[in-house]
Amino acid sequence: MTNKLEINDLECIRNEKSIFQNLTFKVESSQTILITGKNGSGKTSLLRIIAGFIVNYKGEILFNSKKINDFNKLIADFKFVGQKNSLKENLTVQQNIELWQYLYQTTIDIDQITGPLNIKSFLDKDVSSLSDGQRKRVSLSRLTISQSKVWLLDEPLVYLDADKVKLLGSLIDKHNKDGGMTIYSSNTKNNLDYNKLINMDNYALL
Amino acid sequence: MLFYNLIIRDLKLAFYSSTNFLLAASFLILILVLIPFVFNASPDSFTLLFSGFIWIAIALSILLTLDRVFNSDYEDGNLEIILISQFPIELIVCAKFISHWISNCIPIIIAIPIAGLLFNISLSDNLYIVVNIIAGSPGMVFIGAAISALTLGSKRASLYKTIIVIPLYIPFMIFGVNQESSLVLLGLSMISFIFSLFTSTYSLHLYAE
Numbered sequence: 001m002t003n004k005l006e007i008n009d010l011e012c013i014r015n016e017k018s019i020f021q022n023l024t025f026k027v028e029s030s031q032t033i034l035i036t037g038k039n040g041s042g043k044t045s046l047l048r049i050i051a052g053f054i055v056n057y058k059g060e061i062l063f064n065s066k067k068i069n070d071f072n073k074l075i076a077d078f079k080f081v082g083q084k085n086s087l088k089e090n091l092t093v094q095q096n097i098e099l100w101q102y103l104y105q106t107t108i109d110i111d112q113i114t115g116p117l118n119i120k121s122f123l124d125k126d127v128s129s130l131s132d133g134q135r136k137r138v139s140l141s142r143l144t145i146s147q148s149k150v151w152l153l154d155e156p157l158v159y160l161d162a163d164k165v166k167l168l169g170s171l172i173d174k175h176n177k178d179g180g181m182t183i184y185s186s187n188t189k190n191n192l193d194y195n196k197l198i199n200m201d202n203y204a205l206l
Numbered sequence: 207m208l209f210y211n212l213i214i215r216d217l218k219l220a221f222y223s224s225t226n227f228l229l230a231a232s233f234l235i236l237i238l239v240l241i242p243f244v245f246n247a248s249p250d251s252f253t254l255l256f257s258g259f260i261w262i263a264i265a266l267s268i269l270l271t272l273d274r275v276f277n278s279d280y281e282d283g284n285l286e287i288i289l290i291s292q293f294p295i296e297l298i299v300c301a302k303f304i305s306h307w308i309s310n311c312i313p314i315i316i317a318i319p320i321a322g323l324l325f326n327i328s329l330s331d332n333l334y335i336v337v338n339i340i341a342g343s344p345g346m347v348f349i350g351a352a353i354s355a356l357t358l359g360s361k362r363a364s365l366y367k368t369i370i371v372i373p374l375y376i377p378f379m380i381f382g383v384n385q386e387s388s389l390v391l392l393g394l395s396m397i398s399f400i401f402s403l404f405t406s407t408y409s410l411h412l413y414a415e
Binding site for chain 1: 207211214215219222223278282283284288289291
């Protein structure tokens with residue numbers, strides 16, 4: 001089944017100020033969208049609106065023609081990996097993964113989760129002893145936990161070296177081939193392949 | 207079901223970082239151990255003062271742990287994951303209350319008879335104190351959790367929390383030192399549950415927006 005995410009005339013309001021407006025785009029299964037723009041142009045806000053964290057916006061977001069304008073809706077279809085790594089610093093990577101089982105309410109196959117981004121070698125290390133790149137890889141590994149249709153990645157390439165960007169690229173390709181779609185924000189030159197580019201500077205009210 | 211999963215997750219989290227599990231109880235024992243050094247009194251008067259000291263120690267110990275109810279999950283981004291699970295915020299808040307009480311107050315309840323031994327407290331008196339604490343401590347945890355939800359993300363959260371929470375603990379202390387008032391404490395806990403549930407849910411809604 002093909003999935004479709006439509007953003008219609010979206011306007012984001014933070015602290016009673018409009019951040020961006022008139023944003024309209026459409027994403028279909030197997031597509032990757034890159035969101036770029038200056039700092040403060042609303043890249044993160046856009047991803048957080050789609051993920052359901054920010055409800056203060058105008059316009060509409062349709063997923064498979066169903067409206068998502070409320071917190072808590074359709075969330076099983078979306079997976080968001082933000083700039084915060086959501087890892088407990090004083091626990092080992094394995095313990096963190098074990099806790100994800102309760103948060104995502106599913107059993108986790110450790111090989112399946114450690115394979116794609118090659119995090120097996122530091123499973124038993126404390127998160128506090130990992131480098132920023134390693135933390136990012138652990139954090140991104142949560143994408144493989146369950147079958148979400150839409151991946152929303154906020155600056156996933158920060159701290160990743162060229163090899164790991166390729167690993168993430170193949171993970172996203174596999175997800176898209178299985179009918180998923182990916183929207184990610186980035187400001188680096190070393191980007192993944194994408195089907196559409198959205199430059200937030202065109203919509204931002206800076 | 208996320209309710210149970212969340213409780214188990216928080217308990218495991220507390221257990222894995224074992225300092226968390228033992229912090230409140232060891233802090234309580236330390237306060238109690240220090241008190242005789244600053245009072246030039248006879249052992250008998252310590253026995254009299256013990257139930258008073260213990261409520262001050264409990265209030266401070268619970269205050270010390272409040273950062274972990276919502277704040278640590280807020281700072282590392284886990285709170286967002288919890289909040290967008292398809293689950294009523296009220297139940298998320300209840301799960302947080304329960305796991306926080308289990309991981310902090312049960313060690314305190316176990317530590318109190320041991321502290322009682324140090325102060326030469328009789329077994330029956332110890333029992334009264336423990337019953338009062340079982341009745342009163344949930345209320346203190348609820349209030350503390352609600353205030354920490356209210357101050358979530360604020361720059362001076364620790365300061366606000368201390369200033370707001372301590373006055374709200376005074377009724378628990380007043381009734382806590384009285385041996386016959388465990389039912390009143392239970393009532394106070396119930397009232398604070400209602401107050402805290404709505405306050406926390408409202409604050410998390412605000413935060414989510």
